[in-house]
Amino acid sequence: MTRNQILKDTQAAYVTAEGAAYCGDSLDLLRQLPDDSVQLVMTSPPFALQRQKEYGNKEQHEYIDWLAEFATLVHQKLRRDGSFVLDLGGSYEKGVPVRSLYNFRIPIRFCDEIGFFLAEDFYWFNPSKLPSPIEWVNKRKIRAKDSVNTVWWFSKTENPKADVTRVLAPYSNRMKKLLDDPDKYYQPKMRPSGHDIGKGFSKDNGGSIPSNLLQIPNSESNGQYLSGCKAVSVKQHPARFPAKLPEFFIRFLSNPGDLVVDLFAGSNTTGQVAETEGRQWLAFENNIEYVAASAFRFLTKNDKPEEMQKIYKRICDRKTVDLRKYQLEKLPKIAAVTNSESYSQTSLLDYLAP
Numbered sequence: 001m002t003r004n005q006i007l008k009d010t011q012a013a014y015v016t017a018e019g020a021a022y023c024g025d026s027l028d029l030l031r032q033l034p035d036d037s038v039q040l041v042m043t044s045p046p047f048a049l050q051r052q053k054e055y056g057n058k059e060q061h062e063y064i065d066w067l068a069e070f071a072t073l074v075h076q077k078l079r080r081d082g083s084f085v086l087d088l089g090g091s092y093e094k095g096v097p098v099r100s101l102y103n104f105r106i107p108i109r110f111c112d113e114i115g116f117f118l119a120e121d122f123y124w125f126n127p128s129k130l131p132s133p134i135e136w137v138n139k140r141k142i143r144a145k146d147s148v149n150t151v152w153w154f155s156k157t158e159n160p161k162a163d164v165t166r167v168l169a170p171y172s173n174r175m176k177k178l179l180d181d182p183d184k185y186y187q188p189k190m191r192p193s194g195h196d197i198g199k200g201f202s203k204d205n206g207g208s209i210p211s212n213l214l215q216i217p218n219s220e221s222n223g224q225y226l227s228g229c230k231a232v233s234v235k236q237h238p239a240r241f242p243a244k245l246p247e248f249f250i251r252f253l254s255n256p257g258d259l260v261v262d263l264f265a266g267s268n269t270t271g272q273v274a275e276t277e278g279r280q281w282l283a284f285e286n287n288i289e290y291v292a293a294s295a296f297r298f299l300t301k302n303d304k305p306e307e308m309q310k311i312y313k314r315i316c317d318r319k320t321v322d323l324r325k326y327q328l329e330k331l332p333k334i335a336a337v338t339n340s341e342s343y344s345q346t347s348l349l350d351y352l353a354p
């Protein structure tokens, strides 16, 4: 079976070596997947914000019912040791400086009614987030700036696949000093917390155990994606998450070869990371323009704007773009040329099936 036929009833928008992107309502697309087939669903749904974003948001009271429909299907499609990671921003109640409880009601509903387990609650701290809401934070100065998203890690069973040694955090300077010269810095003792700080603490494990507070600025440049959008004069997706967020969970909760799905894929940050990490991936997104622009993530700066334009149009015209030959044959050639700026021998389009 070829990758553009993975879903029985839907044609892929584009296909890469490791994955495929589909345009459609994820409820329909998810239904087409075999049960117990997905290792990790990593996603960030449209948030239940009061302010309407350009891709539409549900009112808060409808929001949880709406999201629960997707979650029920996710539960069915996950492998027994699979995980469902959901990034959710917080919000305020309309017109009052009071927080909405919707993102806390979600884990309760998903665990009580759908059968998920909350494997761990994570918090994504984005230090580059702008102060909001303007009324309470900037104007009246009665609330602090909101810079943390909740990231719920749900699992289908109590023991999902997970290996924290694959996402170790860099050691602190203090720890590095201790590792360099354990005898100088290290005094074995029992801490008041009950932790026995023995010799094992001076062993270099390649990094420290990360905490469930992930500090990731959302300020990365998204190189090829943004330059593709610019070349083709299309708007970039307004709510992308930083690649480091899916990267953390993909490494932590799946192995190379496992299937990773993003059901609200937007600009397909998840698919791009999954591809780099050697995981198979599927991206579902119901806005064709977002899907078409997300293909730029798999091209290079050597591709010409007019070629990118053609790829974009082909996807918008609902013709599958197969990038596998391009990845297999053109990318290694580009990599082999020291001054890749000068690489212009073959057109990107020559590598695509007609």
Ligand SMILES: C[S@@+](CC[C@H](N)C(=O)[O-])C[C@H]1O[C@@H](n2cnc3c(N)ncnc32)[C@H](O)[C@@H]1O
Binding pocket: 024, 025, 026, 027, 043, 044, 045, 046, 047, 055, 237, 239, 240, 241, 242, 263, 264, 265, 266, 267, 268, 269, 270, 284, 285, 286, 287, 290
């Ligand atoms: C917060 S954005 C995801 C952004 C993404 N994480 C990224 O890095 O680009 C949510 C996306 O879900 C899409 N969406 C909303 N409802 C959908 C549905 N029923 N099926 C598929 N996609 C949907 C929206 O168009 C939007 O692009």
